[in-house]
Amino acid sequence: MIAGVIVDVPAFGTDKTFDYRIPEHLEETIEVGMRVVVPFGPRKLTGFVIGLKETSDLKRLKKIEDIVDPSPVLNQELIGLGKWIANSTLCFLHSAYQSMLPAAMKMNYSKRIYSINEAIELPDLPEQIRIQLDSDKGLDWAEAQKSGKHIVRSIQSAIHNGNLEVKYEIRSKGKKKRHKVVMVNIPTMELNAIYDDISRKAPKQAEVIRYFIGNNETKIPTQKLMDETESSRATIKSLIDKQILLETEEEIYRDPYKDRQFERTVSLTLTEEQKESIKPILSDIENNQHETFLIHGVTGSGKTEIYLQSIEAVIQKGKEAIMLVPEISLTPQMVHRFKGRFGSEVAVLHSGLSVGEKYDEWRKIQRKEAKVVVGARSAIFAPFQNIGIIIIDEEHESSYKQEENPRYHARDIAIERGRFHQCPVVLGSATPTLESYARAKKGVYTLCTLHERVNQKALPTAEVVDMREELRSGNRSLFSTALFDRLKDRVDKGEQSVLLLNRRGYSTFVNCRDCGYVAQCPHCDISLTYHKRSNQLKCHYCGFEDKQPTECPECTSEHIRFFGTGTQKVEEELNKLMPEASVIRMDVDTTSRKGMHEKLLNAFAEQKADILLGTQMIAKGLDFPNVTLVGVLAADSMLHLPDFRSAERTFQLLTQVGGRAGRHILSGEVVIQTYTPEHYSIQLAQQHDFLTFYDKEMLMRKLHQYPPFYFLTLVTISHEELMYVVDVCEKITEVLKEGLSEQAVILGPVASPIPRVKDRYRYQCVIKYKNEPTLKNILNEILAHYQKRMQQDQLTINIDMHPQTIL
Numbered sequence: 001m002i003a004g005v006i007v008d009v010p011a012f013g014t015d016k017t018f019d020y021r022i023p024e025h026l027e028e029t030i031e032v033g034m035r036v037v038v039p040f041g042p043r044k045l046t047g048f049v050i051g052l053k054e055t056s057d058l059k060r061l062k063k064i065e066d067i068v069d070p071s072p073v074l075n076q077e078l079i080g081l082g083k084w085i086a087n088s089t090l091c092f093l094h095s096a097y098q099s100m101l102p103a104a105m106k107m108n109y110s111k112r113i114y115s116i117n118e119a120i121e122l123p124d125l126p127e128q129i130r131i132q133l134d135s136d137k138g139l140d141w142a143e144a145q146k147s148g149k150h151i152v153r154s155i156q157s158a159i160h161n162g163n164l165e166v167k168y169e170i171r172s173k174g175k176k177k178r179h180k181v182v183m184v185n186i187p188t189m190e191l192n193a194i195y196d197d198i199s200r201k202a203p204k205q206a207e208v209i210r211y212f213i214g215n216n217e218t219k220i221p222t223q224k225l226m227d228e229t230e231s232s233r234a235t236i237k238s239l240i241d242k243q244i245l246l247e248t249e250e251e252i253y254r255d256p257y258k259d260r261q262f263e264r265t266v267s268l269t270l271t272e273e274q275k276e277s278i279k280p281i282l283s284d285i286e287n288n289q290h291e292t293f294l295i296h297g298v299t300g301s302g303k304t305e306i307y308l309q310s311i312e313a314v315i316q317k318g319k320e321a322i323m324l325v326p327e328i329s330l331t332p333q334m335v336h337r338f339k340g341r342f343g344s345e346v347a348v349l350h351s352g353l354s355v356g357e358k359y360d361e362w363r364k365i366q367r368k369e370a371k372v373v374v375g376a377r378s379a380i381f382a383p384f385q386n387i388g389i390i391i392i393d394e395e396h397e398s399s400y401k402q403e404e405n406p407r408y409h410a411r412d413i414a415i416e417r418g419r420f421h422q423c424p425v426v427l428g429s430a431t432p433t434l435e436s437y438a439r440a441k442k443g444v445y446t447l448c449t450l451h452e453r454v455n456q457k458a459l460p461t462a463e464v465v466d467m468r469e470e471l472r473s474g475n476r477s478l479f480s481t482a483l484f485d486r487l488k489d490r491v492d493k494g495e496q497s498v499l500l501l502n503r504r505g506y507s508t509f510v511n512c513r514d515c516g517y518v519a520q521c522p523h524c525d526i527s528l529t530y531h532k533r534s535n536q537l538k539c540h541y542c543g544f545e546d547k548q549p550t551e552c553p554e555c556t557s558e559h560i561r562f563f564g565t566g567t568q569k570v571e572e573e574l575n576k577l578m579p580e581a582s583v584i585r586m587d588v589d590t591t592s593r594k595g596m597h598e599k600l601l602n603a604f605a606e607q608k609a610d611i612l613l614g615t616q617m618i619a620k621g622l623d624f625p626n627v628t629l630v631g632v633l634a635a636d637s638m639l640h641l642p643d644f645r646s647a648e649r650t651f652q653l654l655t656q657v658g659g660r661a662g663r664h665i666l667s668g669e670v671v672i673q674t675y676t677p678e679h680y681s682i683q684l685a686q687q688h689d690f691l692t693f694y695d696k697e698m699l700m701r702k703l704h705q706y707p708p709f710y711f712l713t714l715v716t717i718s719h720e721e722l723m724y725v726v727d728v729c730e731k732i733t734e735v736l737k738e739g740l741s742e743q744a745v746i747l748g749p750v751a752s753p754i755p756r757v758k759d760r761y762r763y764q765c766v767i768k769y770k771n772e773p774t775l776k777n778i779l780n781e782i783l784a785h786y787q788k789r790m791q792q793d794q795l796t797i798n799i800d801m802h803p804q805t806i807l
């Protein structure tokens with residue numbers, strides 16, 4: 001038998017199936033979808049088996065050496081899906097497959113050196129190195145290279161002379177966790193007799209036997225048995241030696257939620273609007289029919305309850321469900337809602353879990369121990385076999401697009417999988433993307449609208465405050481009088497407030513008041529970010545760190561410091577102006593440690609603070625009954641970014657954050673501070689008027705030839721030498737101009753918005769087009785043409801077929 005294998009060398013020349021012969025002893029074992037170890041040149045690599053056949057066109061085939069997985073990690077559907085991803089996003093097949101698996105299953109390759117014969121004298125090498133060469137583990141080549149040219153050369157000549165040998169080793173990054181369990185190794189009725197027999201001579205051992213007599217369990221983790229019977233390892237060991245007990249190893253799951261109780265919840269009686277929306281979804285589930293729905297429902301309209309009841313119907317049919325939520329709204333509250341309804345049938349996948357935990361959750365799905373997965377973007381690849389529904393909540397969230405290879409959008413994958421499984425795909429949002437809403441209007445998606453909040457509560461009233469007016473009337477603080485008064489009122493009444501500071505486009509840099517100098521990263525063309533806690537400047541692109549300067553390097557003025565308005569600054573001002581208010585601050589700095597995100601939210605939920613101050617991460621999904629005021633400190637901080645989606649993003653953010661207020665018994669109020677109160681995205685968000693916003697924004701997109709009227713493709717080229725980058729980018733632009741139709745618009749070459757990162761210059765060109773059937777071929781030809789230079793010359797060409805932003 002021959003296996004077709006996709007090897008772990010994501011490069012242009014190797015992006016194809018290689019044939020390997022299956023050795024006899026593995027013939028029965030190897031299946032499509034497994035990973036195997038194969039020889040590749042001088043190396044050993046892993047690869048995915050994506051097909052089996054009887055014969056190959058090639059005569060001399062190498063043999064598969066070993067298997068990595070005892071059972072397939074990809075099923076037929078996922079193998080097909082990988083090809084589709086590779087084709088539609090122009091990525092390598094191996095990258096597509098790898099991205100479907102948890103990080104723990106990535107392979108580590110190492111090259112190790114061993115002595116062939118311990119007795120051989122290698123006087124050129126230091127004692128320590130010789131010991132390692134003679135050991136079982138050998139010497140790691142990467143390590144050896146750090147020990148100096150002289151030593152490296154000696155090792156190389158010893159290899160050449162046949163005194164040392166090289167082995168390639170492969171390990172996966174994550175491990176399965178195991179623990180020891182003991183079980184009774186004799187018929188249970190004999191236990192009493194044995195107890196009588198040994199109780200005098202070995203009372204400790206008898207104690208352990210009695211545990212099993214008095215208990216229905218016949219198998220128990222060794223550690224637990226020792227704890228419960230207060231016995232030692234030696235006692236247990238004697239019983240094992242006597243073959244009364246048997247000890248084995250068992251795999252255990254790391255369950256991040258194991259210490260938590262989830263109160264069971266039941267389905268709520270749906271409102272009329274909810275019933276109308278869920279009806280066609282349930283009918284598709286019943287009839288195994290694929291259709292994409294867009295649920296446009298105002299904040300608090302009960303979309304989540306529709307998801308829950310749809311999933312319930314799917315489970316009842318014996319099928320599985322994928323539920324995607326954006327990373328930042330995958331809060332404990334959210335997990336609770338799903339675990340509360342479906343218990344342990346729910347697997348959760350998000351970046352807050354450790355590599356091992358994620359691996360375990362994935363295996364729970366693989367082994368069919370979970371029926372529902374709730375997770376961020378990559379959960380779309382959950383290895384279910386029998387999917388009955390795929391739901392994407394907050395479908396407008398940009399985090400559903402992966403910004404590195406493979407550059408896929410989870411929405412596209414959802415629809416592709418939905419088609420394969422003939423099941424409904426549900427997209428939900430209070431602020432759908434223009435793309436999705438346009439498709440719904442055209443009838444490509446089925447539109448369901450929820451106009452009202454579940455409890456008939458009015459949407460919170462919003463006030464827009466013109467900050468220019470505030471300045472004119474002498475208020476230089478970050479808070480308008482309107483916002484300040486309301487904040488104070490809530491603190492006095494014991495109600496809670498949420499304050500949003502949109503970080504993007506916000507000043508966090510250090511500059512000189514006298515000459516205007518701004519501290520920049522020496523490796524990237526971007527300003528350094530000031531970190532108060534360490535009093536340091538940091539580059540968020542390359543990690544470069546520097547001390548806060550005491551004088552300006554340009555003009556030696558001492559007036560150089562951080563004048564920005566990050567969340568820390570706001571917190572300080574709040575403390576000064578309203579010392580009686582307690583504040584919880586949530587931003588990248590306060591939530592970087594594991595579990596902090598949850599801790600801070602819990603504290604706020606328990607009303608331990610009056611004000612929750614934070615960045616975008618607080619805008620979504622939170623549902624606190626006592627919150628009656630939401631303030632947005634600078635609504636337009638993102639509006640002026642030169643990005644075609646900036647108005648849409650502003651509208652979405654304001655609508656979402658506004659939706660946090662007054663969701664329960666108390667009514668809510670929203671105050672939006674802005675320097676451009678006349679902008680339609682701000683005015684229409686104030687009026688909760690999605691439809692008018694949609695019409696207006698669609699006109700703008702049409703006028704400027706942006707999605708959804710045009711498709712975009714972004715090509716980014718980078719290299720250390722500026723002239724080289726410009727040259728390659730110019731040539732690529734020319735090729736595109738020649739190959740594409742008259743209708744295609746090609747912008748560029750231009751420097752990327754961040755023109756240099758990690759000492760590499762970046763240039764880009766953007767293609768706007770309606771219908772260019774040859775585009776992918778042309779791009780593939782370009783990649784093929786530059787393949788050598790990409791491998792040998794550190795040239796990078798990145799292609800994003802549908803960029804979320806061209807910023």
Ligand SMILES: Nc1ncnc2c1ncn2[C@@H]1O[C@H](COP(=O)(O)OP(=O)(O)OP(=O)(O)O)[C@@H](O)[C@H]1O
Binds near residue numbers: 271298302
């Ligand atoms: N049919 C119902 N009867 C009673 N309460 C309901 C019903 N449906 C939903 N709710 C409750 O209403 C609140 C808001 O619902 P839910 O969170 O599902 O809204 P949503 O549309 O998902 O909101 P958002 O988009 O703002 O996150 C929740 O507390 C939920 O438990």
Ligand SMILES: [Zn+2]
Binds near residue numbers: 513516553556557
């Ligand atoms: Zn200066």
Ligand SMILES: [Zn+2]
Binds near residue numbers: 523524539540542758
């Ligand atoms: Zn940098």
